Amino acid sequence: MNDVLLDIRDLRVTYTTEEGLVVAVDDLNLQLRRGETLGLVGETGAGKTTTALSIMQLVPSPPGRIETGEIFFDGEDLRRKRLEDIRNVRGNRISMIFQDPMTSLNPVLTVGFQIEEAIMLHQRLSQRQAGRKARDMLKLVGIPEGRAGDYPHEFSGGMRQRVGIAMALSCNPELLIADEPTTALDVTIQAQVLELMRRLRSEFGTSMLLITHDLGVVAEACDSVAIMYAGAAVETADTERLFTNPRHPYTRGLFGSIPSLDEDVPRLSPIKGIMPDPTELPTGCRFHPRCPAATGICAERTPVMVAVEEGHEVDCMIYEGLVPEARIGEKED
Amino acid sequence: MLWYITQSKVYRMHRYIFRRLLLLIPVMLGVSFLVFTIMFFTPGDPAKILLGERAPEAEVQALRTQMGLDDPFFVQYGRFIFNALRGDLGRSLTTRRPAALELFARFPATMQLAAMGVLVAVLIGIPIGIVSATRQYSVFDGASMVLALIGVSMPNFWQGIMMVLLFSIVLRWFPSSGYGTFAHLIMPSLTIGTSSAATITRMTRSSMLEVVRQDYIRTARAKGLSERVVITRHALKNALIPIVTVIGLQFGYLLGGAVLTETIFSWPGVGRLMVDAIRQRDYPVVQGGVLMLALTFSVVNLLVDVLYAYIDPRIKAQYK
Numbered sequence: 051m052n053d054v055l056l057d058i059r060d061l062r063v064t065y066t067t068e069e070g071l072v073v074a075v076d077d078l079n080l081q082l083r084r085g086e087t088l089g090l091v092g093e094t095g096a097g098k099t100t101t102a103l104s105i106m107q108l109v110p111s112p113p114g115r116i117e118t119g120e121i122f123f124d125g126e127d128l129r130r131k132r133l134e135d136i137r138n139v140r141g142n143r144i145s146m147i148f149q150d151p152m153t154s155l156n157p158v159l160t161v162g163f164q165i166e167e168a169i170m171l172h173q174r175l176s177q178r179q180a181g182r183k184a185r186d187m188l189k190l191v192g193i194p195e196g197r198a199g200d201y202p203h204e205f206s207g208g209m210r211q212r213v214g215i216a217m218a219l220s221c222n223p224e225l226l227i228a229d230e231p232t233t234a235l236d237v238t239i240q241a242q243v244l245e246l247m248r249r250l251r252s253e254f255g256t257s258m259l260l261i262t263h264d265l266g267v268v269a270e271a272c273d274s275v276a277i278m279y280a281g282a283a284v285e286t287a288d289t290e291r292l293f294t295n296p297r298h299p300y301t302r303g304l305f306g307s308i309p310s311l312d313e314d315v316p317r318l319s320p321i322k323g324i325m326p327d328p329t330e331l332p333t334g335c336r337f338h339p340r341c342p343a344a345t346g347i348c349a350e351r352t353p354v355m356v357a358v359e360e361g362h363e364v365d366c367m368i369y370e371g372l373v374p375e376a377r378i379g380e381k382e383d
Numbered sequence: 384m385l386w387y388i389t390q391s392k393v394y395r396m397h398r399y400i401f402r403r404l405l406l407l408i409p410v411m412l413g414v415s416f417l418v419f420t421i422m423f424f425t426p427g428d429p430a431k432i433l434l435g436e437r438a439p440e441a442e443v444q445a446l447r448t449q450m451g452l453d454d455p456f457f458v459q460y461g462r463f464i465f466n467a468l469r470g471d472l473g474r475s476l477t478t479r480r481p482a483a484l485e486l487f488a489r490f491p492a493t494m495q496l497a498a499m500g501v502l503v504a505v506l507i508g509i510p511i512g513i514v515s516a517t518r519q520y521s522v523f524d525g526a527s528m529v530l531a532l533i534g535v536s537m538p539n540f541w542q543g544i545m546m547v548l549l550f551s552i553v554l555r556w557f558p559s560s561g562y563g564t565f566a567h568l569i570m571p572s573l574t575i576g577t578s579s580a581a582t583i584t585r586m587t588r589s590s591m592l593e594v595v596r597q598d599y600i601r602t603a604r605a606k607g608l609s610e611r612v613v614i615t616r617h618a619l620k621n622a623l624i625p626i627v628t629v630i631g632l633q634f635g636y637l638l639g640g641a642v643l644t645e646t647i648f649s650w651p652g653v654g655r656l657m658v659d660a661i662r663q664r665d666y667p668v669v670q671g672g673v674l675m676l677a678l679t680f681s682v683v684n685l686l687v688d689v690l691y692a693y694i695d696p697r698i699k700a701q702y703k
Contacts, residue, residue, distance in 0.1 A: 106605055108601060108604055108605060137609060138607060139607070140606065140607035141606035141608075142607055145605065146605045148598060148602060148605075150598060153598040153599065154598040154599055154601070154602045155602065156599040156602070156603065157599070157621065157695070157696070158620045158621055158694065158696060159616075159617070167606060168606040172607060201696040203696070203700065214602075217606070
């Protein structure tokens, strides 16, 4: 058995739009170990959802296209599998929880049936057994089994997300991809859903790719983190190390944007500028136009991932010794 | 217990249907008033038509008094409504038989034609629409959209005549006119159903295109379902609401449009009866025919609305 469950190598995904070719994911490398929860963090548009859809082989095509790269799941490249084999993986060995529970359940089918359907498809169970199992899954996520015959519109957002979780876990997948599962929920419900996911994950022994833009969620739920910017991972480390010692200027910028209870800072220091236009990514390091440490070389040369310590990699030329670190963290007035 | 019954979905549904049936009363009153008014002010004296152009003036006047044609407008209208409620639509001026009987004798033929037309339209329109949507911008999609455009643009009467030319006169496959066997039914229902088929194709396509972009379709795919199941089970049922609406409207359109088709194919339906009745100022038959078609259309609309509830549980929840 391989220790690495999911291994994404040099993934590049593009969308053809009227404005031009959008590179949503560019040379992304990611690894997820068995049993671990990996947080994939980035702003809107960083390519997180596209990464998730690439793993599921669900990038809408056209206009999307996985151009290059390999996605190894349990040692097999998902990109080389035939469609029927991919279907056998979807919902069975890899399943997904979507961002918006209000729109990701089918409004004209009962929630019980929507769970049952996946079970019937992947497990050799009779309809009655599958129905039984679907109701058990509902109970497991805290929904009375008597509500299996109700339709999505009869549930609140938080409950619908629980249904989504029940659906995703119903076939006991090896990998669970959760695409911002709490973003659309109220803060109080967020905590409940996160807690539920954490409990079920450890119960089922599922590995998880947790996509979020919320570093608080990462601190709560993840073993390790990959920070994504403009389509690529810029820093990967285990959660503790990343939180105590962020290295990439972008990661530091993210932490600088969070208010802290312990420190008394007059103002937060947000990252300057906005995410680059995905049809015209900057040359060299993609972050250089917004980077406080950028020098001339940053616009010309593309940085290489460097391990600053065991299990902590950063995609910045400071750590290649090409740019002085001194200016990082200094306030620019 | 009583609370439970009044809250139950079945009860709410029945109550909704009952309310809609009550609403038919003002609708039918409105229709009857309109058609009565139009016929009232149409030139031509029914008494004169009955007795012939050369009848002595005194006799005509006597008949007018006997028929109540000299009474004020609202008295006549009131009498018409009162009689209609008892099922008496007056006697046909040409055959002297009760207008209601004349109409009921023709009604099955019209219903048969309209129903077959809708069936043809649905059987052609929905499958083509689905395939077009799943292969947007393909050759199939392009071809079917061009055909649909031709289908809606082609006038009924022209198409009917062309079909008679081709299939009856040149190929001798089907009888050119008449009523009775299945062979008689084919060309009229194709003629009447073509434009509806085109409309339904376009509606199915656009509705499906809208639905397949939805998040829950992605969820269905993420479960590992095959594309066939995703389309038929998850997409189609969601896409059906606007399609069913169009089908209901098309049915009404076919009832009305049957007039031309029935004339071309000598189909013994209400439409042709009404064309003849209008020509002969046979106003009881015209009034009765309009009322009958309006009532049928209203009932079909109600059925469509009830059908919504079975397709979409969210709509069912709104029926109170």
